[in-house]
Amino acid sequence: MELVDTHDLGSCVERRESSSLSICTKTKKMKTIIAVNKAGYIGKNDKLPWNCKEDLKHFKKLTMGCKLLVGRTTYESMPLLKGREVIVVGKGYNTLEQALEKKPDWIIGGKRIYESTIHLCDELHISEINDETIGDTKIPELKNFSGKKIIYKFDTD
Ligand SMILES: NC(=O)c1ccc[n+]([C@@H]2O[C@H](COP(=O)([O-])OP(=O)(O)OC[C@H]3O[C@@H](n4cnc5c(N)ncnc54)[C@H](OP(=O)(O)O)[C@@H]3O)[C@@H](O)[C@H]2O)c1
Numbered sequence: 286m287e288l289v290d291t292h293d294l295g296s297c298v299e300r301r302e303s304s305s306l307s308i309c310t311k312t313k314k315m316k317t318i319i320a321v322n323k324a325g326y327i328g329k330n331d332k333l334p335w336n337c338k339e340d341l342k343h344f345k346k347l348t349m350g351c352k353l354l355v356g357r358t359t360y361e362s363m364p365l366l367k368g369r370e371v372i373v374v375g376k377g378y379n380t381l382e383q384a385l386e387k388k389p390d391w392i393i394g395g396k397r398i399y400e401s402t403i404h405l406c407d408e409l410h411i412s413e414i415n416d417e418t419i420g421d422t423k424i425p426e427l428k429n430f431s432g433k434k435i436i437y438k439f440d441t442d
Pocket residue numbers: 318319320321326327328329330331332333355356357358359360374375376377380381393394395396397398399401422
């Protein structure tokens with residue numbers, strides 16, 4: 286996988302500040318956001334293998350006010366994401382097709398969702414986490430992604 290290291294935050298999302306609420310006013314692109322550690326893992330026991338506050342802040346900043354598409358497994362183990370609309374794919378929720386019709390701004394995982402949608406995304410935002418935990422979920426195959434890659438690096442706390 287070719288990685289392009291850039292700090293260009295160039296967001297597809299224009300935010301309008303209304304009181305304290307950040308609202309997406311335009312979004313034509315669909316983006317993927319993934320955090321991966323030095324060992325190539327993205328998950329362990331249905332959670333993130335690390336504790337990186339800086340990356341959580343980064344995730345919050347990019348996704349606030351947006352529509353997020355998430356797999357059932359990740360959804361059921363993640364905290365409430367305030368200020369964001371969450372579209373869940375899985376039994377009892379949406380099919381992938383139904384979820385995509387709702388025009389999510391961000392694909393936020395997990396692995397199966399990334400693999401099913403990576404070819405549809407215009408941008409891939411990867412955080413490389415300074416952590417070497419051996420997890421149980423590796424970063425998905427990204428060879429079908431052909432858009433723009435944006436890489437950020439963060440240290441764990
Ligand atoms: N590092 C990161 O950036 C990051 C981000 C998110 C998640 N994660 C990690 O990733 C791991 C979870 O990944 P995962 O692959 O096990 O779970 P997942 O993608 O979050 O969810 C899988 C479930 O979502 C539904 N689903 C996914 N793709 C589907 C499709 N194409 N069509 C229909 N349903 C679909 C299915 O639900 P049903 O079983 O109900 O049919 C499937 O069992 C966790 O460890 C989590 O912490 C890491």
